[in-house]
Amino acid sequence: MDSIAAIARAPHHPFTVEPIVIDPPRPGEVLVRIAGVGLCHTDLVARDQFIPIPLPAVLGHEGAGIVEAVGEGVTKVAPGDRVVIGFASCGHCARCDEHLPSYCREFPMLNYAGTRADGSSGLRQGDAALSGHFFGQSSFAGHALAQERNVVKIEATDVPLELLGPLACGFQTGAGGVMRSLACPAGSTIAIFGAGPVGLAAVMGAVIQECATIIVVEPVASRRDLALSLGATHLIDPAAEAVLPDAIRAIVADGVEFAFETSGREAVVEAALGSLGSHGLLGLVGVPPKPDSSLTINLAALITYGHRIHGIIEGDSDLDGFIPELVELYRAGRFPFDRLIQTFPLAQINEAVEAQARGDCVKAVLIP
Structure with missing residues (x-):
């Protein structure tokens, strides 16, 4: 399907918002229409190659949105579900078995490589593949492909979905x-x-x-x-x-x-x-x-x-347990993270980067 994304093309250069094509979800994958995505320092150090993801790349790892389609075998969520997209983990190593997926044996490959585990990318422009799957999502975009394991269903309907993405990284950390x-x-x-x-x-x-x-x-x-x-x-x-x-x-x-x-x-x-x-x-x-x-x-x-x-890493979060806990604390008035957030259109991602660098806002959330 056609979508848009903020693309990192060179270190220390502005992002460019361009059309992209996203593959349909494969078995075990979930396609999410992004409602909002946090801008994190980790996205910038990846663009600038501290994390050496191949460029050009679609970054973004604090996404939240609505499930639009699911691949074969997905049972955790269904189209129409509200979700936060967290980091990727394998689900079968010793740390994952201990409910410590942020210390997963495969964490660097699954989150930083710019591809699926099999080396493919679900993002492209024409015939040229783009690096994606950053933290299992690449959510600086209108849509993102995630694994079933790293999406968290949000049952509460009285919380602003577009603001929940930072729970996936910065706030839960x-x-x-x-x-x-x-x-x-x-x-x-x-x-x-x-x-x-x-x-x-x-x-x-x-x-x-x-x-x-x-x-x-x-x-x-x-x-x-x-x-x-x-x-x-x-x-x-x-x-x-x-x-x-x-x-x-x-x-x-x-x-x-x-x-x-x-x-x-x-x-x-x-x-x-x-x-x-x-x-x-x-x-x-x-x-x-x-x-x-x-x-x-x-x-x-x-x-x-x-x-x-x-x-x-990631506040020792287990995603499915801790993110809903933070949502409930927010609903109870005990974790008012919305006070930290300022929203920007995705098209103004570079202005958001500058605003955070100047200290004009604490946490920028981009709205596609």
């Missing part, structure tokens, strides 16, 4: 990072580094977990204010502090029990590690600036104080 990966108990202390969409979702997750002290470190004043309104108890402007760990220990003298780092910048990660108290746990979700980015860690201090470092 932040909320799940605190609620699942770190599993912060009630009364605990946490420092969250960065108040972008992932960091602010982490703030909301920390409130849900009933953390007693929620410190947000963020250079943009408007985002600090938003974090405060969402439940942060303390704010730190890193530009005003010579030594970040000292500023955090001025609030929690022994250091925090948990730290959650969203920027991926080495100096910030090291500051987060230095903010931990004894047996503290640092969760890392930020994409580093370079594939070979590394840290300087004092091994004696790490051992002496029992500090722990946990790399986190």
